[in-house]
Amino acid sequence: MIEYKPAVIADIPRLWALRTRAVRLTCATHYSSEQIDVWSESAVPQSYTQLVVAQCAVLAEEDDQLLGYAILDRQNGEVVAIFVEPHQHGRGIGKQLMRRLEAMAVIEHFTRxxxxxxxxxxxxxxxxxxxxxxxxxxxxxxxxxxxxLYMEKTLAGQAR
Structure with missing residues (x-):
């Protein structure tokens, strides 16, 4: 059974490794190999630590295996990241992670x-x-x- 829970600082290396695999495997259809190389080799941004400490990150695990994660910047309503292990696509993990970010956003009174x-x-x-x-x-x-693409979503029941 998939468990969704807040990420902690010790999870950051696992999150970044998953992100790197996802970039290498799923982004190659839309970006050049040169872009993928630079993108996937970049270091973990300092903001990840700050956002994890602020309880802005949620992860999905099954049998102690990381399946995906998502991060919401609770200061400005930006979805910073959603990554799912490439071989786990199609299980609804990304949808569940997004729903959890939306719930965080509602708590913070974001309308979008x-x-x-x-x-x-x-x-x-x-x-x-x-x-x-x-x-x-x-x-x-x-x-x-x-x-x-810069994208926005109005949260259901939150529009004023």
Missing amino acids: LHLFSSLNAADFYRAMGFIALREEAYGHPSGISLRS
């Missing part, structure tokens, strides 16, 4: 969520109710620029 979606993940976010507002270059912390 926003994110920068990689091109390969846009269909997932659309299925979750996000609308693409524009395509733009995302300045990745590694120094590369990645084509992305």
Whole structure:
């Protein structure tokens, strides 16, 4: 059975390793090998530690195996990350992680969520109710620029 729980600092290396596998395997259909190399080799941003400490990250585990994780910046309503182990796609893990971020956002009284979606993940976010507002270059912390979609979602029952 899949368990969803808050991430802790000790989880960060596992989260980053999953993210790196996901970038290498799932983003290659939309980005060049050079971009994938730089993107996947980048170091864990300091913000991950801050967001995990602030209880903004949730992970999915089954039999002590990390299946996915998601992070919401509770200061501004930005979905910072959702990554699912590539061989676990199709099990609804990403949907459950997003629902947990939405619940966090409601607690924080956000009326909308926003994110920068990689091109390969846009269909997932659309299925979750996000609308693409524009395509733009995302300045990745590694120094590369990645084509992305800026997307938003109004939270049900939260619009004023």
